Each structure stands twice: as C-alpha cells, then as structure tokens.
Amino acid sequence: MSKVLLGVVLCMTTIHASCQSSSIKDYLQKQYADNVLNGNVLVVKGKEVLYEQSFGYAHPTTKEKLTSAHRFQVGSIYKEFPGVAIMQLKEQGKLKLSDPIKGYLPEMPEWAARITIQHLLQYTSGLPRVPWGDFFKNNTPVTEQSILALLKKTEALAFAPGSDYLYSNYNPWLLTQIVEKITKQSFEMYVQENLFLPAQMDKAFFASQFPYKDEQLVAFSFNEDKQLDRYNIQVPLFLMNLTAKDLYQWLFHLHHQKLISKAAVQQLSERVGAQSPLGVLEWKDAALEVHHHHGSSGNYEAVIRYYPEDDLYIVILTNRKNGNVTELATEIHALVQAGKGN
DSSP states (O other): OOOHHHHHOSSOOOTHHHHHHHHHHHHHHHHHHHTTOOEEEEEETTEEEEEEESSSSOOOOTBOOOOTTOOOGGGGGGGGHHHHHHHHHTTTOOOOOBBBBGGTEEEEEEEGGGGHHHHTTTTOOOOOOOHHHHHHHHHBOOOOHHHHHHHOOSSSSOOOTSSSSOTHHHHHHHHHHHHHHHHHOHHHHHHHIIIITTOOOOTTTESSBBBBBBBBBBBBOOOTTTTBOOOBBOOOGGGEEHHHHHHHHHHHHTTTTSSSOOOHHHHOOSSSSSSSSTTTTEETTTTEEEEEEEEETTTTEEEEEEEETTTTEEEEEESSSSSOOHHHHHHHHHHHHTTTOO
C-alpha cells in the first residue's frame, strides 16, 4: 500500500500527536482548543461507535452549535455517487464503459464521439477544467445551463481521449447526464431511490442553491475571520449535503456489496492519475487495504477512510477549513491501532 501517499502511519516516534494523546477524545479536544477544528467527527469499528463528537459552530454569526444531525457539503467526495450510479447501470446491462458518450448525449460537440464513459470515469477525456474563477470573481451563478453552454462551446480537447489525465468536474457532471438519459429521471431522484435509500442515508439531500436559503440543519462554511462563503452555485450535484453518519452508511453499504459488486468497486477504483471516482483505494491482490477520499469546496473540507482489516471507518466533516482533515484521520487511525480508540 502507498503509505507515503495517504500518510497512513503508526505511532512510531514521539513527534506524532497520537503518541502524546491518551485517546481520540484527548487528541481532538486539543485540536479544538488550538482552534484548528470546527466540524463533526465519527469513528466506527464494525457497527460500534468508538467516538462521535461535534466541535464548534454551524453558523459563525448566530452561534448555532453543530450537532451530529448537521449536514455538510463534501467537496470532491460527491464524485463517488455518479461513479457508483454508472456501475449500477453497467451491471444491469444498460451501458458499456466503452460506449462513446455521443450515443447518450447527441447534443454534445463532435469530440463526444471520441470520449467513452470509461474516459469520464478516469478523468482521461481531455475535457478542460471548469473555469470556477471566472464565475466566482463576477459572482455569476453556476447553473446546469451555464455548464452545458460552456461544454457546447468547447471546440478542442486538452489532449486526445485516453492519452493523459486531467481532473475536471465536467467528467462527473456528464456522467450524471448519461444516468438521466438512461433512467429518464433526474440524477437527484435516481440517487435518492438507488443510493441514499438502500444505504440508509436518511439525512442526505441535494441543495438547490448556495448560499443557502431556508435550509435546516446545514453547516454554513466560513473562514477564520468568521466570514461566510458567498460563491453562487445552483447545481444540485455540487451541493450534496451529508451527515457523518450518512457517509459511514455509504462506506459500509458500498464495501459490503449492497450497492454494486466488489468487482465493480475494484474496477471503479482503477486510477490513471491521482484519483479515481472513489478517491484513492489501495489493493493488495484482491484485498482492499484502505479507501481514502478527501474533498474540499470553499471552506468545507472532508475526509473519509475505511480500513477493512480493522473494520474501521473514519469520517471528518468541517465547515471552516484548516487543511488538516487528512492528518486528523491518520492520527485517529494510529490511536485505534495503539489501543487508544475511545
């Protein structure tokens, strides 16, 4: 396993916080006291909750305190859901990963005839990055229509499909459009019926816009100066809101073959570049060693970890970014390995 890549280390020297902490509670309380943790943490071994705690505020102005029921945006972790939806349809014989996407999306330019579903899954399509900066600097709303318009105006790809890797949000968004064409329902409805419901993710939902209006039990993202994020997005796919328990349920059901087969998970986890739709999964032969996925959007930051050998699940969701969630997950794992997991 690529332990350098994930920073998955045990308590081997005294420089690690886990060596100095007597428990997960002790370690995380110190992070909160040092003002580098505002969010929710859930640690589960098997079906037993080892640790669950909320730290800080859901809103910096109202001082609403976070609870385990609060939902967070999860950044890039949302990409797991279009990927798993596509693999469900593949296992039902409704598509092939080798299919050119033009067959499902005839309105796309000619390059769609050269891009396959597999290219979208592995970020090897050659599609450019979404110009988020152009939207945000002018406070222009990001909508389904604006994304579609940009794609239709894209004349040249960054490289020939399959020849290189480029991490672009256009890829998972196009996967959702294929799901909609095949199932004849919105992607949000498909996910609710075929992913959220069977995975018992009973608090999960797609927001229709950000900044939020009239949403209940959402964690608002803010910076160290207590200023709320104000970027303007109206694409539900990018506004998936989940609790820590929802993400535990997702990992549990995904890796217990309740949603797709193990073979499909392994195929979906194949990486050409830095990430697959499932983030980073490390395998030894056919045995999964770790599932790691980090996500970030504005001041939201999240990480999920699953260690099959330990039957251990770690979920960290924050709404004030400190750039440390991967380190926190690594230290929590080390504490559990050291017998300090309470």
